[in-house]
Amino acid sequence: MAPPAQNGVSEQQVHANVQHYYGEVLAASTDMKTSACTAAGAPHPLVRAALQRVPPEVQARYFGCGSAFPLGIEGLRVLDLGCGSGRDCYVCAAMVGEAGSVTGVDMTDAQLELANRHAQDYCCHTLGYKQPNMRFVKGQIERLGEAGIQAGSVDLIISNCVVNLTPDKQAVLAEAYRVLAPGGEMYFSDMYCTRRVPEELRTNEVLWDEGLAGSLYTQDFLRICRQVGFLDPRQLASHPIQVHDPELRALVGPASYLSITYRLFKLPGTLEAGSEDYGQAARYLGTIPGSPHAYSLDSQHTFPTHKWVAVCGNTAAMLGDSWLGKHFEVAGDRSTHFGAFPAGSGSACTQQQPAGSCC
């Protein structure tokens, strides 16, 4: 039976339309009616080098809107939600190395068929691995259990321009939280709107397929994150997306769209709703490949190599208790609470930075 209608459209109907659009209508990135596929800035040189080795046929059917590649992911178990033709999985298969693994999930057969076509040759010849460390699975990202993805089995979730295409964002984020191991992270790029998309636009098929109807208002997205357990979402990068098509432009009116990369850490029992000061400090060891001089956790927190920086409790946990832990030294614990960090702020440590602090 079809799931109930949500926000004016049924999930089953949206899935069918999206499968048709990405499986049969679009042939290449250039067919899209927005600038989404070119919105992200230039990738890091290490990512650019990995991209150059991805088969051209896979690259041609890239429909992402960002750059969802954290550096330093050797050995991690990666899951790509809505992998499409698999471009980002191919890049991650190189970045995690032979000891890591990459699983791409998508619901569209044509995309999966292309993703699978070059997988063996790419892993075993281009990368020179003994056996492929990358696989593709058919499934819906709202129901990862049905696709065989077990609870706590993933270190890093990536996703590129997909969550906007589901009417049930809460289910996707709750599933992401469930399948991540403690200390794991969802690092992903997606389309967002600077205001709530009016109800009458949410039934327009092309607006849905292009991600314009389903893009969340950023503040609503942040609320859902907190509801499912990602208590302190961190924004990394943000780029405007232009709607090229005049008809669609007229329909969306004054709404503006952005491609944003967020980092959501799963640190159960550790992250707090507010930014608290326990007198902790963190020091980046300079060990992440491609980041010898500094590491940016998010748009507000950059850590120069070997420099101690005062951090709030949440930032200390993200750096010390997550997969990033081997690249940071964190001093102090939570035995003494010194109040809010910084004084008076109830949010993440991103404002009114005291000198020498992380924020």
Ligand SMILES: C[S@@+](CC[C@H](N)C(=O)[O-])C[C@H]1O[C@@H](n2cnc3c(N)ncnc32)[C@H](O)[C@@H]1O
């Ligand atoms: C805009 S494309 C992005 C594909 C890929 N991430 C990339 O960067 O090229 C969206 C993809 O998400 C898939 N998709 C959308 N909604 C999905 C869902 N609910 N479950 C699984 N896959 C979904 C589509 O089949 C399509 O391949």
